Amino acid sequence: MILVRPFSPTDIPLVMEIVRRSLGETYPPSLYLTVHNLWREGFLVLQAEGVVVAFVAAVPSGGRVARVLMLGVLPERRRMGYGHQLMGELYSNSIAKGFDALILEVRKSNKDAIGFYERQGFALTGEIDNFYSNGEGAYKMSKTLQS
Numbered sequence: 499m500i501l502v503r504p505f506s507p508t509d510i511p512l513v514m515e516i517v518r519r520s521l522g523e524t525y526p527p528s529l530y531l532t533v534h535n536l537w538r539e540g541f542l543v544l545q546a547e548g549v550v551v552a553f554v555a556a557v558p559s560g561g562r563v564a565r566v567l568m569l570g571v572l573p574e575r576r577r578m579g580y581g582h583q584l585m586g587e588l589y590s591n592s593i594a595k596g597f598d599a600l601i602l603e604v605r606k607s608n609k610d611a612i613g614f615y616e617r618q619g620f621a622l623t624g625e626i627d628n629f630y631s632n633g634e635g636a637y638k639m640s641k642t643l644q645s
Contacts (some may be wrong), residue, residue, distance in 0.1 A: 504585045505534055505541035511523065512550040512568075513543065520570035524632060529586075533557055533567060539591040540564060542639040544580050552580040554588050559601060564592050566602035569611075576610075585618055593643050600643065603629055615639050 505513070510527050510570070519522055522627060533555045534541050540556035552571040559565035571580050592600060604611045620639040629636035 499545075500583065501545045502542055502583055504528065504612050505530070505544065505555070507531060507545050508535065509543050509550055509553075513553050516550070516553060516570040516572055517568065519566060519573060524565055530555075537564070537595070539595065540588065542584055542587055542591075546575065546578075546580070551575045552584060554581075554584040554590055556592070556600070558595075558597075562596060562598040564588075564595070564597045565636045566600055569602075574631055581614060582618075589643060598643055599640055601638065603638055605630060606635045606637055612637065612639075615641075 507525060507530075511529050513526065513530060514525070530541075539556075540558075541552050544551045544552040552569075554566065554569045556563040556566045558641060567572055569584065571578075576629065588600070600620075601623075602613060602615065602620070606625070618639040622637050623640050624638040625636045626636045626638060628634075
């Protein structure tokens, strides 16, 4: 059974593992609590067979825009529609919150993620040098939401 639900602080260890394995990053537990406190409806997890295997984390970014900070799916669970399900819930929550657009950054080398976001309706809007902890640059992308 697949369940998309709000993030809970008890999910931190599993989300940290997804971030490490899926995004190649390590962040302190306090970051997840901060994101959770900024906009609870923007931090969602997806459970498959009762285990968290994917998540999306977004925060308000000024005006009527939300910023997707992270979307992670365990590597062995990719291409199963989980990212699509999470983004669908995020779009609904964003529209309910009154946001007109979503923005995000994605690694320049991550062709799969770039393609995923383009299929979701995101467009490239710019570049940022040395964005990630390993010095890699990012593309900026945005999507207009329709209610």
